[in-house]
Amino acid sequence: MQFSVGVEYSLHCLLYLVDVNERSVGIKDLAAYQGVSESYLSKFFAKLKKNGIVESVPGAKGGYRLARAPETITFWDVVEAVEGSEPFFKCTEIRQNEIILDRSNLPASHTKSPCLIHKVMDEAEAQMKHFLQSKTLKWLYDEVQNKVPSVHIQATKEWFERNL
Amino acid sequence: MQFSVGVEYSLHCLLYLVDVNERSVGIKDLAAYQGVSESYLSKFFAKLKKNGIVESVPGAKGGYRLARAPETITFWDVVEAVEGSEPFFKCTEIRQNEIILDRSNLPASHTKSPCLIHKVMDEAEAQMKHFLQSKTLKWLYDEVQNKVPSVHIQATKEWFERNL
DNA sequence: TTTATCGTGGATAATAATTATCCGCGATAC
DNA sequence: GTATCGCGGATAATTATTATCCACGATAAA
Ligand code: FES
Ligand code: FES
DSSP: OOOOHHHHHHHHHHHHHSSOOSSOBOHHHHHHHHTOOHHHHHHHHHHHHHTTSEEEEOSTTOEEEESSOGGGOBHHHHHHHHHOSOOSSOOOOGGGGOTTSOTTSOOGGGTTSOOHHHHHHHHHHHHHHHHHHTOBHHHHHHHHHHHSOHHHHHHHHHHHHHTO | OOOOHHHHHHHHHHHHHSSOOSSOBOHHHHHHHHTOOHHHHHHHHHHHHHTTSEEEEOSTTOEEEESSOGGGOBHHHHHHHHHOSOOSSOOOOGGGGOTTSOTTSOOGGGTTSOOHHHHHHHHHHHHHHHHHHTOBHHHHHHHHHHHSOHHHHHHHHHHHHHTO
16 A cells, blocks of 8 residues: 555656746656656656646657646645546455355345445545645645745756756 | 555454454354455454454464454554555655755755655545544444344354354 | 657566465364 | 364465656757
């Protein structure tokens, strides 16, 4: 039960994209700046694009930019884009295997209403989802502006400007 | 990002152990009743034991019973026992790779305070943990007593009694 | 128009995690 | 003594994650 590294990669990258409004930043730059694999990072951006989080500019001098306002991009959106939308808990309906049951004529209690254990686990995921939906990229950006030394923020901005 | 099937197996099994007070139930019976692999299920019970959720009775007619009151066993305890206690989000400290940094002299902002993204993801896990800690095995047992037809509960109990 | 750049999708592979089985050991009930 | 059972280690099959490479089409710049 672990998140893919793509979640860390993606969130850090998206943070750099907030400043890039009309223009775009290439995978090459994003990968170089963070010292990660270019080709691997590109796989995650494909998912982010498919989920409407970023949009791409094809061709030379192309790259990526946010597809919508950072206020509307939540941590959950990114997690879901990268990890897929399968629920964390996959119930195998083990209850329907109970040896005392007639497999060809299962009681309503085992087919109609969801298994309580399943329900609790789904609710647990919903708790995490709710929390992550409350954290937007805009919020992250603003917090970082306040907490990281402005000299470093400026240097980052300039590095990307140079390669725009 | 998925829970192992051991979580489903374990929770369903523990439910059957609530009634079994002084005595014990063997893996063989638990596996047979639920139609799952005996040897595989035993691996999860090893973890449940190591984490003090169940205790074992060795030797013939041996088996497992709860190691403590079902009021004190939470869904989270079971998840942690089965999945291990590694955090869901493993931060690779990607921020320390930023190309503009001097790797041999990292700024305090990148080493002292935790990365905000990391912090948010850990908090998200904490949300789920908090919720799952609020759901005890006793609560689950009581809910099931209310919702599942008593004829089925009785039949289950009798099946395990026969093989005790 | 050529050329270099860059996203895109597919193929492929290395590594790790999950799922699953088997077997021998020691403890215990009968 | 013997059959039963938990226990731990070894092992393997399957799947997911991590990672690379390449050919393609689109585009900007020369
Ligand atoms: S049957 Fe799947 S969690 Fe109960
Ligand atoms: S450095 Fe790991 S989440 Fe930011």
